[in-house]
Each structure stands twice: as structure tokens, then as C-alpha cells.
Amino acid sequence: MSTIAIPNETLPRTGIAATLPAPAPLADADRKPLTKKETAADHPTWCPGCGDFSVLALYYKLIEKRKMLHENICTVAGIGCSSRFPYFVQAHGAHFIHGRALAFASGVSLSRPDLHVFVFGGDGDAFSIGGNHFTHTARKNIKLTYVVMDNFVYGLTKKQTSPTSPIGFKSKTDVGGSTDRPVNPMKQAISAGATFVGRATATNLPHLLKLMEAAMDHDGFSFIECLSECIEFFPGAFDAAVPRKGGTFTEIPSEHDVTDEYAAYKLCDAPWPGVFGTFYKVDRATKNANEAKLITDSRAKLAGVPDWQILQRNFDRMK
Amino acid sequence: MSDNTSTATTNDSSRTSAITESVIRIAGDSQDGIQAIGGFLARLAGRSEQEVMTFMTIPSTISGGPSIFQVRIGSGEVLSAGDEADVLLCFYDHSYANHISSLKRGGIVLYDSDHVTPKEDMLSVYRHVGVAISSLTVEAIGGTGRDKGKNIYALGLIARMFDLNVPKLTKLIEERFGGKDPSIVTNALNCFNGGYGHQIQGLIESFRFEHAEKTGAPQVVMSGNEALAYGIIAAGVRFGAGYPITPWSEIMELLRRELPKYGGMFVQTEDEIAAISMAIGGSYAGRVSVTGSSGPGISLKTEALGWASMAEMPVVVIDVQRGGPSTGMPTNQEQSDLNIACFGGHGDSPRVVLAPSSVEDCFYTAIEAVNIARKFSTPVIILSDQAIATRIEAFPCPDLQNICQDISPDFTPVADHKPYDLTATDGVTRHIAPGTRVASGKYPVATGLEHDELGHPTGSGKLHTQMNAKRRNKLRKLASELPVPKIYGATEGHVLLVGWGSSKGPIEEAVKLGRSQGEAVSGLHIKYINPLPNGLENLFNGFTHVVVCEINDEGLYGHGQLASLLRSRYCDPRIKSVTKTDGLPWKVKDILTRALALTK
Ligand SMILES: Cc1ncc(C[n+]2csc(CCOP(=O)(O)OP(=O)(O)O)c2C)c(N)n1
Numbered sequence A: 001m002s003t004i005a006i007p008n009e010t011l012p013r014t015g016i017a018a019t020l021p022a023p024a025p026l027a028d029a030d031r032k033p034l035t036k037k038e039t040a041a042d043h044p045t046w047c048p049g050c051g052d053f054s055v056l057a058l059y060y061k062l063i064e065k066r067k068m069l070h071e072n073i074c075t076v077a078g079i080g081c082s083s084r085f086p087y088f089v090q091a092h093g094a095h096f097i098h099g100r101a102l103a104f105a106s107g108v109s110l111s112r113p114d115l116h117v118f119v120f121g122g123d124g125d126a127f128s129i130g131g132n133h134f135t136h137t138a139r140k141n142i143k144l145t146y147v148v149m150d151n152f153v154y155g156l157t158k159k160q161t162s163p164t165s166p167i168g169f170k171s172k173t174d175v176g177g178s179t180d181r182p183v184n185p186m187k188q189a190i191s192a193g194a195t196f197v198g199r200a201t202a203t204n205l206p207h208l209l210k211l212m213e214a215a216m217d218h219d220g221f222s223f224i225e226c227l228s229e230c231i232e233f234f235p236g237a238f239d240a241a242v243p244r245k246g247g248t249f250t251e252i253p254s255e256h257d258v259t260d261e262y263a264a265y266k267l268c269d270a271p272w273p274g275v276f277g278t279f280y281k282v283d284r285a286t287k288n289a290n291e292a293k294l295i296t297d298s299r300a301k302l303a304g305v306p307d308w309q310i311l312q313r314n315f316d317r318m319k
Numbered sequence B: 001m002s003d004n005t006s007t008a009t010t011n012d013s014s015r016t017s018a019i020t021e022s023v024i025r026i027a028g029d030s031q032d033g034i035q036a037i038g039g040f041l042a043r044l045a046g047r048s049e050q051e052v053m054t055f056m057t058i059p060s061t062i063s064g065g066p067s068i069f070q071v072r073i074g075s076g077e078v079l080s081a082g083d084e085a086d087v088l089l090c091f092y093d094h095s096y097a098n099h100i101s102s103l104k105r106g107g108i109v110l111y112d113s114d115h116v117t118p119k120e121d122m123l124s125v126y127r128h129v130g131v132a133i134s135s136l137t138v139e140a141i142g143g144t145g146r147d148k149g150k151n152i153y154a155l156g157l158i159a160r161m162f163d164l165n166v167p168k169l170t171k172l173i174e175e176r177f178g179g180k181d182p183s184i185v186t187n188a189l190n191c192f193n194g195g196y197g198h199q200i201q202g203l204i205e206s207f208r209f210e211h212a213e214k215t216g217a218p219q220v221v222m223s224g225n226e227a228l229a230y231g232i233i234a235a236g237v238r239f240g241a242g243y244p245i246t247p248w249s250e251i252m253e254l255l256r257r258e259l260p261k262y263g264g265m266f267v268q269t270e271d272e273i274a275a276i277s278m279a280i281g282g283s284y285a286g287r288v289s290v291t292g293s294s295g296p297g298i299s300l301k302t303e304a305l306g307w308a309s310m311a312e313m314p315v316v317v318i319d320v321q322r323g324g325p326s327t328g329m330p331t332n333q334e335q336s337d338l339n340i341a342c343f344g345g346h347g348d349s350p351r352v353v354l355a356p357s358s359v360e361d362c363f364y365t366a367i368e369a370v371n372i373a374r375k376f377s378t379p380v381i382i383l384s385d386q387a388i389a390t391r392i393e394a395f396p397c398p399d400l401q402n403i404c405q406d407i408s409p410d411f412t413p414v415a416d417h418k419p420y421d422l423t424a425t426d427g428v429t430r431h432i433a434p435g436t437r438v439a440s441g442k443y444p445v446a447t448g449l450e451h452d453e454l455g456h457p458t459g460s461g462k463l464h465t466q467m468n469a470k471r472r473n474k475l476r477k478l479a480s481e482l483p484v485p486k487i488y489g490a491t492e493g494h495v496l497l498v499g500w501g502s503s504k505g506p507i508e509e510a511v512k513l514g515r516s517q518g519e520a521v522s523g524l525h526i527k528y529i530n531p532l533p534n535g536l537e538n539l540f541n542g543f544t545h546v547v548v549c550e551i552n553d554e555g556l557y558g559h560g561q562l563a564s565l566l567r568s569r570y571c572d573p574r575i576k577s578v579t580k581t582d583g584l585p586w587k588v589k590d591i592l593t594r595a596l597a598l599t600k
């Protein structure tokens, strides 16, 4: 007879200051929107002028505007400059490994429908090492919001070619200019089955905020490619989309049918710097909903039966 | 069959010998339902309170290919699937050719005379009994022209030969085939009765198992993979993710099917990296989650495993070992993942490694793994292997009402939280799941960067040293709580045979065999591989030699993986190594002969 040497116990909480009183229960309605002061955590380690600051600022704003509560936000990232994001936000967060943030976040989203799960990261993290996860998270339509801060370069590792670097980009790994065809993130997302696909820049703040809000409200996998300049290794990359630098910021015309996949593809081929806004948005059952249904159906005949008895039935069949 | 047979004359003038145990090997092709015969026999033994252990090889090809199933049924303690068979049932010439040598001298070879031509020179060595199984099966079903069902016909023959309990077998057949098209049950029973009623030419005796005096809980019969999966459910795990690979797939298939009944889910991911990442995400979300794999899939998981170690996040990883490296030998047994389990990955990344010793132990080890993961906030790897995964055993039905656990997360608000508090009792910190309100407004980030007590990244060498110590010391604390294994046999002697994982049974049998031959051998089974329990050196001290027997390669320096670990820990030159990599379970005799030869 085998035994269990380490039994199941009620485990005490650790790292809890004894001096502070435990908070009194508070009705959510009584709680005020979180201010930037309450949402900001560590001061960002980014280079001054890095586009990622704007995305962070808008995330704070989004939390405030939508009256989200600290404890119900979950910010997840992989590795890269942009992926340092969770440290800068006062919310439950995880700084995972390079390229795998979506897989981790899917585990959170699928097991916790009560949370808002946001994932932030870079282009290398998303389309190179994490390419497989990008495809499958989109295909499964897992409910979460994914913002890729696309700077067309590897920032953290100091200027190597990224999967979105344009042909001819001179980097430390392509001193004569890159020759590999870059990924088109919008096409990639639509073909993979993402149900919300949008494009923005870190320089047009009202537009980005609107898009982030729409992404957050979408029931499914929502993806935003946000052009975010790496001032250090690819300065000026997105000037063509910045009016105050002589560029043009072209929004997707309002008559575009966001449920028309082919029309969306067409938009993806607009000449540089492309168009901005919601390319594609459809309603399709999320993995979260499909699994929830599976659970409801499986439990239909088991209402009120304790777990051990469900297991006992299986064991009885093996006698 | 054990030697103490007594013979009695029955009315129909054929002899019946009372036996205590028997090893039956069934050899054919996988599509013949070889496993089904074995399964029926194992289940019958379980229902008859007999001990049973099986061993099977299945080809890794999709359909077809030689396959065997070996059942050892006994009225006493059965520790291994048996070195030699008493009865060989073979369907084809190739089954005959490949397995005749597994038969004991004088053993019975029961062959399908439609397909097998016995070898002249074997006729004097083994007792040959030919039955036209294929054509008789066709006849029994009523001439559909197909011999599908010959496995059940053969089961009938075996039932007659061993005087097995026909009502119980009939019930098992009905349970197995019931619910489908009623003609399927009818056909199966016709096959069975055909075999049972066949007058076997040349077989003058039948055998009867002595009544087993087993009391206590009724037995359940299942495979190691099933036991692990059900153990995970009993432990309270409700989320997991995996990617298919033999022999792990069965576990994920079962969890995928069963977990929704408990309100849980299991996700089939795009690869093993996603699987472990998703499982860690599930753990982070509040409840210990599970993933698993075999062979190459384990290699893929190591980076994320390192994150769990660094971030101190609980997760359970099941490794059903198979022959490696690379794609290796997917359907063969090997114990060559001990190193990757204990040390795989870059950096110093302490984790816990447990290795169940039997099918029953798989069930309890799964629960223990979950409890350790939670209590010590650490990744835990369960090292099963192909043999234990596919083997079917009977064991007392666990007391599920008392065993099943609730490990629901605690979201009670806290005043403040230091996720990596260096002053925590026992040095163990546990993270608080999202959804938990922190009154101070300071929220934790679980991180793979080296960090300070609050989880902020740091480049401080001092903190890295302190945090490395924290991650390591909590496992030292666990070591102090682990039970010290007991020696099987005398506590002093010439040779101590040390094993881990599924070698427990064969090693204990080797001890019995050795003792019966006057050798001073004892056995020690190590279940907790990392950390090792404290005090093993005291056990070693009673012996002149400590011989570690494992199914892996002796490596560059002549020692298997556990032997190397024990030698590095104890610096004890008495620790020696016996290894093999033929993909098969240990033969009891081999363990003994090789250990004794090494310590002459
Ligand atoms: C497995 C692994 N490979 C490589 C790295 C090194 N690395 C860290 S970040 C990074 C690329 C970052 O580029 P991107 O994702 O575009 O983020 P950015 O820094 O530009 O925001 C690389 C290659 C790593 N951390 N892990």
C-alpha cells in the first residue's frame, strides 16, 4: 500500500506584512477608478523617447477609463524591451520567457474568466520565436488582448534584424542590409484566425486608445500591431506615418466592412506606411466558451455529485 | 508455474494441478487484439483477488507489427512480469520464432496450427499444443469468413486450460463489448465458448490457481498511465496542457476526456513548449496545473521549467520515459531521463523529481507531486516509464472519499505581499493568484529575471546568491520531511541492490532469488530522486557493495545516472553500477547474476 508522505495542507500565506491591517471587504461599486499614480509601478527602464512609453501611458489611461480593478488585471509578457511592460504596471503580472507569453497567458485566460488578460511584447517575441504560439492562440480564439509593440528591430539585444525589419535594413546581423522578406503582421493574424485585428502607432494616442478599448471589449483573441519606434536602433522608422514629421496617418475608411476577410487582406497591402484602424473583426466562439460548454455538457448528469464520487464511478468500472 | 504443484484426479479423468502462479505470454500482431486478451486476464485476476502484473510491447507503427502481452497471475505477491513464460500462445510463425526462447524448458506452447509450423528441434524442449485457432474462430462465429475474434477464442482456450472462472469472464466480455451492436457481444461470446469448449488434443492436464487469501478493499485494475491521470484528478488538479507523444499521449487523452466532468479542462497545444507554458499559466492563475511528455518533448520543456524554478511557481510535469536520445525507441522502456529531470536546463534550477515504482504507486505519487508542488512552490517532475505506463496491475481500490483533495485557490485579500520574502518561515514563499486584492496597492510580478524580495529585477550578485540559496534550501527542507526508504531484506550483507522507478519489483525478486541461493543480498528502492531523502548513507553502511541497477547507459565514466548522482553525493566508492539499454524490463536473473559478478 502506497502512502502520501507530503499530505495536502492548508498552506499559510507567506510574505504578508503583519503590521498592516488586512483590507476590509469593499464593494466594487464603491471603488474609485484607479489613477495613473495607483497603476504606475517601477519607473520604465526604456530609453528616453522610446515609443513604448506611449503604449504604457495609454494602458494606464485604459485602466482608469474602464474602471478596472487592480486585482482583476493580469499583464503578461515575454522577453524584449517592450516585454518589460509588467514591471511598470501595478497589477498582477508575469514576465515569462521569450516568445511564450501567449501560451502562458492562455493558461491564465482559460482558467480564469474573471480576469482581463493583456499581453504585451515585441515583434521578435511575437513573430519569430513566438510565431507558432501566435498562430495557434489566434486560431483557438483565446480571449485576451495582445499588443505587439513593433519596432522592426531587436531592441533588447541591440539591433539585430527582426522578422518585421524591411528589406535593406542594416543591422548587426545584416550589415549589408536585410534580404529576408518581412512578415506582414496583419495578414499573419487574419490568416491564422484572429477575430480582432487592428493596427496603430504609438504616436497617434487617441487612435491607439480607441483601438485598445475596442480590442478589450472584443470577446475573443484581439490583436493590435502598434508601430512603436526604437529611438536607439531604428530611429525614424515610422516617420512616414507621423504627420508632424511630414508623414500621413491614414485611417481605414469607415465604409470598410470589418467582417470581410478579403477586404481586410486588401488593406494589408496598402503602400507604406499602410493604413490604421480595425482591419478585421468577427464573432466566433472562443476557446473559453467552447471549453465552458464542454464542461456544462459533461456535468449535466453530474449535478450535485461530489468529485470523489465521479472518480469512484470510474474506479468501479475498473474492478 | 511455481513448483509446489499438487495433482488431483478429477471426474473427467484429466488431471488438474493446483498452482500458485503462472506466466502467460501471448504473441501475435497488434491488430489481433493481443492486449485485449491480456486485459481480460488481468481484470479477471483483479476480480479474483489475485495479484497480477503484465508487460507488453506494442509496435510504434500505426497498425500491424508484432506485439506481445505477458501476464503473470499469482495467488501470492507478484513483483515482476516474470523472466520466463510457463505458457506461450502464438499466432504466427514469427511470434513462434521470436518468443519460443522466452518459454521455460518444458513449458507449453499453444499455437495456431493454421499459421504456425513448429520447429522440429523444439518439439523435445517444449510441450507443443496446436489448435487451428483461425479456422475454428471463423466456424464459431458462423462462417463470416473472417477470423476477427480469434483473440477471444484463444481466451476461451486459456480459460479451459487454467480452469478460470467462466461466469466472471463472461461478465467481463459483456461489459467490454456491451452497449455496442448486440451482435458484437454475441460473436464475442460465441468465440469464447468455442475456445472454452474445444477439446484440446495432446493436453492432458489443466491448472487451477490456489485460492488467494486476500482480504481488504476490492481491487481495481488499470495501467500506470491511467493511475497517474486519475491520481492527478484525485489531487484536485483541474487544468493541464499537453502535446501528443507515445507513451505520454494516453494520459493527456484521459485528462482531456475526464477533466470537464470535474469542471476542469485539458488543452491540446501546438507543441510542448506551449504546453508547459500554458500549464504554468494555469498554476499562476491559482491552481497547480499539469503537463507532461516523453522523450523529445521533455527536452523542449526545459526552458519553461527553469522559469518555474526561478519564479517559484508550482507545476507538475509527467515524464513517461522511453528510449532516447532524439526520437530513440518510442515504445521501449528506458530510465535515461533522470539527468534531464534533475538537472535539465541552463543555470541552477532546483526542482523535485519523484519516480513511482508500480501502477498503484503512480496514483499516489501523482497526488504527492501536487502536494509538494504547492507546499514548496516548485516544479515537480514525475518520472514514469514506458513499462509502467503500459503495464496493467491490480491494486486495492483507494479510499477516494478521503483521498480526493480540494486545492482551490485562496483569493482572500491581503494587506501586503512580498512574493520572494527572504525571511519567510522555512524559506518557502507562495505566490498569490491574480484576483487577490493587495491593500497596499503593490502588486507582484512573477518573474524569470533574478529579482529582489518584491520581484523587481536585479543585477545584484548578493541577491542572486541569496535567491539561489532560497530556491535550493527549500528543497533541503523538503528532504528533511521525506521518508527514508526501508531496506528490503536484511539491513546488513554483501550486496545492496539499489533501484528506482519501475525496477522495484524485479529488484525485490532478485533479492528473494539471491537469498534462496544463500547470497547476502538486500534491496533498496529510491522513489524520491531529487532531493534524495536524508540518511541513505546509513543504509549503505550495512553492505560491502552498493550496486545501482538501472536501465540506461553506463556513460563515459562507467556509471548509470542514479549511480552517478549517488556517487557525487556520497563520494562512496562502494557504489557501483549495473546498466543496460535493450529497451526491455529487467530480468530478475540478470540483475542478480550481474550484481554478483561485479562484487565477486
Ligand atoms: C530563448 C531566447 N533566445 C534569445 C533570447 C535573447 N533575446 C531577448 S529579447 C530578444 C529579441 C527582442 O526583440 P523584440 O521581441 O522585437 O523586442 P524589443 O526588444 O524590440 O522590444 C532576443 C533575441 C532570449 N531571451 N531567449
Ligand code: SF4
Binding pocket: A045, A046, A047, A049, A050, A051, A052, A081, A082, A151, A155, A156, A229, A230, A231, A232, A233
Ligand atoms: S532599445 Fe529601442 S526598444 Fe529598447 S528601450 Fe531603447 S528605444 Fe526602446
Ligand SMILES: [Mg+2]
Binding pocket: A080, A122, A123, A124, A149, A150, A151, A152, A153, A154, A155, A162
Ligand atoms: Mg522589436
